[in-house]
Amino acid sequence: MSDEQGPITGIVTPTRVEYTFTPGSASQRFLRAIAQKRLVGQQCPSCSKVYVPPRGACPRCGVPTKKEVEVSDKGTVVTFSVVRVPSQNIQLELPYVAAHIVLDGADIAFQALIQGCPADEVRMGMRVQAVWVPDDELGPTFENIRWFEPIDEPDVPYEQWKEHA
Ligand SMILES: [Zn+2]
CATH class of the missing domain: 2.40.50 (OB fold (Dihydrolipoamide Acetyltransferase, E2P))
Structure with missing residues (x-):
């Protein structure tokens, strides 16, 4: 078999990846609120920063954020x-x-x-x-x-x- 066109070095093909996201409690509360057109974050008890969407903890202070704040x-x-x-x-x-x-x-x-x-x-x-x-x-x-x-x-x-x- 001849190889006049040279080797195939790559192809383009469509791909698709689906994810199932399981939200934690902070994300669940955020998602329930946004379904009512409300944006609810959480405030850090140490530095007072408000995170929206909340992740349940302050990345700066490393402490849980429980106080909810509507923005x-x-x-x-x-x-x-x-x-x-x-x-x-x-x-x-x-x-x-x-x-x-x-x-x-x-x-x-x-x-x-x-x-x-x-x-x-x-x-x-x-x-x-x-x-x-x-x-x-x-x-x-x-x-x-x-x-x-x-x-x-x-x-x-x-x-x-x-x-x-
Ligand atoms: Zn903080």
């Missing part, structure tokens, strides 16, 4: 990236923005999509608010928040969120 669905963009590469899982018009947002009342950022303005208008310090799915689609999932959109509030000065950047 706003408004927040501040602390960093972001403009996505120009299509993804099978995200059917948004390119380019779109993935941002780290610190919710009002929380001390840790989480990643979310930004819509409602051109990608080149997104900036650090910009004020945003969650856009929720319709009430009849709510469930115990972060997917209840479709994305965040800009709101008509002044940008937050760097000094107030620099530790999250």
Whole structure:
């Protein structure tokens, strides 16, 4: 057999991996609350930081966090990236923005999509608010928040969120 085309060194094939996530008690409480359009974190008894979503312990102090704190669905963009590469899982018009947002009342950022303005208008310090799915689609999932959109509030000065950047 001839080998005129050379050796095959690689192939492209679709793959799919499914996970079953078993939440701990802190995550369960968070997921039950988000099903009611409430964002509930936990506050560290030692350093007072509020974690959303909660993990049941403070990563800085190493102590359990039991006190629950409800935070706003408004927040501040602390960093972001403009996505120009299509993804099978995200059917948004390119380019779109993935941002780290610190919710009002929380001390840790989480990643979310930004819509409602051109990608080149997104900036650090910009004020945003969650856009929720319709009430009849709510469930115990972060997917209840479709994305965040800009709101008509002044940008937050760097000094107030620099530790999250
Ligand atoms: Zn702490």
